[in-house]
Amino acid sequence: MSEELLTKSKIADALGTNPMRVTRFVERNKINAVKKEGKRELYKLTQFNALKDELNAPESNKDKQSHGFSKDDYILTLKQQLKEQKQQYEQVIESKDETISSLKETIETSQQAYNDMKDQLAVKDSQITDLTKLTNNAQTLNLVDKDPKRIQAAHNDAETKPEQSSADEKADDSTKE
Structure with missing residues (x-):
């Protein structure tokens, strides 16, 4: 051999x-x-x-x-690897939880900013409505000063509109007199 x-x-x-x-x-x-x-x-x-x-x-x-390497050595090595993987997994989960918390806080902040903007829009709409009324009153007063026929027309319009302001009523009273 x-x-x-x-x-x-x-x-x-x-x-x-x-x-x-x-x-x-x-x-x-x-x-x-x-x-x-x-x-x-x-x-x-x-x-x-x-x-x-x-x-x-x-x-x-x-x-x-x-x-x-004996079987016991392999088992111990595998157990150690599993522990390390578990720790890594827990770190990943913790990181994801932190990210989720951060995103929730961002959403809450954005929601508050959205609500604030809605409130500001409501105030703006109210101001526009008030300005429109004031503009109508100013035009009515302007008409009263100029032409008696227009006064009558304005007076008829004022009677049909329930939203007439106290300034309009005073203007109408002064024209009647």
């Missing part, structure tokens, strides 16, 4: 190790393949006596144990 040509996987099986360790040994010791068949590199098992000795040394067994 020592003269037989083997792949790295077959050598690993023969030596009782994994193929990656054989690959590292080949790279570290710059061992060239005896033959290549396509992509497969073939080696003689005798080229790996040093690796065999390395594997049989008692120190390498300690190395195996210190570098190997």
